[in-house]
Amino acid sequence: METSRPVIVKRMPGVMNLRESRAFLRDVQPILQSDRPQLVFDLAQVVRLDAAGVEVLVHCMSEAMRRDGDVKLAAVSPQAAVVLEMTRTDRLFEIYQTSTDAARSFSAFLPNTIRRKELQPLAA
Amino acid sequence: MELVALLVVESRGPMALAQVDILGASTLKRTVESLGAAGITQVAVVSAETPGETYLTPAKIQFVKSSAEQLWRDARSAFASLTVVRPEAVLLIKLNCYAEMDWKAFLAKHRAGKHPVTRAWASGVHALDMYLVDPRAEKEVEFLLHNQLRHPRLIATRYQVSGEEYVHPLLHAADLREIAVDGLNLECQMRPAGREVKPGVWLADGSRIDEGVRLVAPLFVGKRARVRTGAVITRGSSIEHHSLVDCGTVVENTSILPFSAVGAGLDFTHAVVGNRQVVDLKRNVAVEIHDSTLLAETAHNAGVRVMSKAAALVTYLPMQFFHALAQRNPLPKLAEGACANDFVSTVINEREPRGKETALPTRALPKLVMERYGNQ
Numbered sequence: 172m173e174t175s176r177p178v179i180v181k182r183m184p185g186v187m188n189l190r191e192s193r194a195f196l197r198d199v200q201p202i203l204q205s206d207r208p209q210l211v212f213d214l215a216q217v218v219r220l221d222a223a224g225v226e227v228l229v230h231c232m233s234e235a236m237r238r239d240g241d242v243k244l245a246a247v248s249p250q251a252a253v254v255l256e257m258t259r260t261d262r263l264f265e266i267y268q269t270s271t272d273a274a275r276s277f278s279a280f281l282p283n284t285i286r287r288k289e290l291q292p293l294a295a
Numbered sequence: 296m297e298l299v300a301l302l303v304v305e306s307r308g309p310m311a312l313a314q315v316d317i318l319g320a321s322t323l324k325r326t327v328e329s330l331g332a333a334g335i336t337q338v339a340v341v342s343a344e345t346p347g348e349t350y351l352t353p354a355k356i357q358f359v360k361s362s363a364e365q366l367w368r369d370a371r372s373a374f375a376s377l378t379v380v381r382p383e384a385v386l387l388i389k390l391n392c393y394a395e396m397d398w399k400a401f402l403a404k405h406r407a408g409k410h411p412v413t414r415a416w417a418s419g420v421h422a423l424d425m426y427l428v429d430p431r432a433e434k435e436v437e438f439l440l441h442n443q444l445r446h447p448r449l450i451a452t453r454y455q456v457s458g459e460e461y462v463h464p465l466l467h468a469a470d471l472r473e474i475a476v477d478g479l480n481l482e483c484q485m486r487p488a489g490r491e492v493k494p495g496v497w498l499a500d501g502s503r504i505d506e507g508v509r510l511v512a513p514l515f516v517g518k519r520a521r522v523r524t525g526a527v528i529t530r531g532s533s534i535e536h537h538s539l540v541d542c543g544t545v546v547e548n549t550s551i552l553p554f555s556a557v558g559a560g561l562d563f564t565h566a567v568v569g570n571r572q573v574v575d576l577k578r579n580v581a582v583e584i585h586d587s588t589l590l591a592e593t594a595h596n597a598g599v600r601v602m603s604k605a606a607a608l609v610t611y612l613p614m615q616f617f618h619a620l621a622q623r624n625p626l627p628k629l630a631e632g633a634c635a636n637d638f639v640s641t642v643i644n645e646r647e648p649r650g651k652e653t654a655l656p657t658r659a660l661p662k663l664v665m666e667r668y669g670n671q
Binding site: 257 | 573
């Protein structure tokens with residue numbers, strides 16, 4: 172299914188603590204308030220993600236879904252992936268290898284680009 | 296004839312792994328006690344960190360507090376002080392592995408050998424930084440200590456570790472986990488420092504397991520550690536002493552290091568957690584956590600711990616009051632120390648019967664997330 176609505180890719184800052192999260196939320200708030208927002212958050216630069224940052228992600232997703240939109244994550248750095256997994260929020264998002272894949276996924280199903288758990292555990 | 300030993304503990308990164316507890320006791324402590332049990336009369340330990348453990352051994356122990364720069368210089372001084380008693384041989388060990396050795400067989404090999412130095416070798420061609428030296432061979436000893444026990448100056452007698460002995464390197468956080476799993480699975484002689492309350496479930500004295508905690512063997516909970524209600528500890532996990540696992544957190548195949556407090560509703564799998572760091576063994580990445588709601592350190596001092604618990608008790612009711620006030624706001628506010636899981640659990644708790652959701656009120660909208668992706 173094709174869609175003509177724009178997909179906005181937003182790069183998240185390296186540090187997502189309380190202060191940065193608030194600033195980030197202020198930036199994306201207008202986009203979230205549009206009709207059916209389609210957002211991709213690029214987490215490639217994120218090296219520090221606090222609970223406040225995770226909460227912003229969940230908040231953005233719920234806001235987007237409220238308006239029949241969606242938020243997807245792309246290029247999640249290992250540090251961010253650890254925190255997302257630890258807080259059990261990784262399963263709430265579609266996570267893609269690249270921002271391009273995430274943006275394209277709004278118009279077509281791309282099963283091979285969805286990021287899966289990278290490695291098997293060392294000790295089972 | 297007397298036998299003496301010199302143990303050198305190198306620090307890699309923020310901590311010396313040999314002094315980190317594995318199943319209730321550090322590698323250093325276990326090594327010193329095994330040396331004492333094998334008849335070694337004097338042990339000198341050179342380390343940059345002060346050991347905070349009590350050693351149950353007949354051997355006389357001498358601790359030399361050093362620094363990373365001075366470590367090997369201090370090791371040379373410690374060696375000189377050990378040889379005052381004119382021992383038959385000196386055991387030189389760099390503690391970069393956990394070894395359950397047959398020290399008597401090692402000594403017998405050294406006595407039978409022609410060379411003044413005997414080196415231990417693990418299975419295959421893996422040489423250990425573990426030597427028995429004749430203290431009269433001054434040049435050999437000087438060379439060994441100068442190159443940090445990497446290799447001997449001349450040919451050394453080779454002592455091959457037998458299949459009954461156990462050697463595991465201790466260089467990375469993953470090694471801590473692997474040794475703990477081997478200990479819990481009884482693949483070595485290491486036993487958790489506690490009592491086995493159920494098959495495979497080891498609890499140390501003073502550990503506190505709240506009601507509603509799911510414990511799946513094998514696991515170990517250390518001295519004065521606390522696991523709060525709703526937590527799940529499973530698959531070879533070890534919670535070391537004075538640690539805290541908060542409500543609803545899942546700990547799977549993970550080591551929680553001493554004095555660590557992990558937050559509520561989290562999920563730790565295949566990781567080593569401690570010192571405000573999470574080492575994810577799947578991704579092989581260490582992540583610093585600066586958020587105390589996720590990971591914090593408990594005070595090492597007992598008095599400070601008591602005071603902080605008293606303060607938490609006093610502030611409990613006011614905190615509940617403010618928490619209730621905060622939940623009345625239509626949008627979640629980013630408060631200091633806020634946790635995403637609080638928000639998610641609030642959403643779950645506020646679930647209404649399906650029949651009432653037709654109007655899609657503003658407050659019910661986050662529920663869509665849970666409906667679509669499941670109540671995770």
